[in-house]
Amino acid sequence: MIDIGVNLTNSRFDKDREDVIQQAQSAGIKQLIITGTNVFESQQALDICQQFSSLYCTAGVHPHDADNVGHNYLQELENLAQNDFVKAIGECGLDFNRNFSTPENQQRVFTEQLELAKQLSLPVFLHQRDAFNTWQTILKEQLNHIPGGVSHCFTGDLNELKACLDMGLYIGITGWICDERRGQELFDIAKYIPLERIMVETDAPYLTPRNIRPKPKSSRNEPKYLPFVVRTLAKAMKVDEDELIKHSSKNAMQLFRLAG
Structure with missing residues (x-):
């Protein structure tokens, strides 16, 4: 399994x-991709990747942080992205x-990224929340010139799902x-998502799966809980869990150009 979205820079993991x-890794999570949400946390994500094996990261600015970007933030992101651990630009989008x-500012920073x-x-x-039409319009202008993307933590309706698939995006599913x-x-x-377009993620420490038994003492989500997402998603897609793991891992390795 590959967890494509883990907020390991979050302070809840400091200890x-x-x-x-x-x-x-003991739970079968082969690789983790740490999410960068602003320049500082993207640098932190890269630092973590350099300390541990089987970790990669993204570098980007979340829409929540769009008001606070520095005048040279794009150059800073570009500098980070020169490192082989950085596999995507983001988390970027609209909220x-x-x-x-x-x-x-969200639209400007999204377009610039x-x-x-x-x-x-x-x-x-x-990232997209309650902004689908504007998000889609901006994306359509650029996607043909970008080597793909994933709609992280997809929670939309069927029309939005089909629109994302029509744009050629992968779909990231969390404990939601x-x-x-x-x-x-x-x-x-979920049954409408082709196996060739699916990815799985925890978005830890957020969105702890509610089907974990026994229920964990802490509300903090962790990448080791990814199998619970896989189990529920496989049921929803009406596919075998091993088949889902095989395809979601292959998709992640292909989009992010991960080493085998």
């Missing part, structure tokens, strides 16, 4: 980061749900699908 990585940054991905021939690790309260729609439409 036991090495143990978390080792436990993930009109919370608007921690203005929609105008797509241009950077185009320049560097790197795929994109994409394990939550019968808010993830039922995602469970119901």
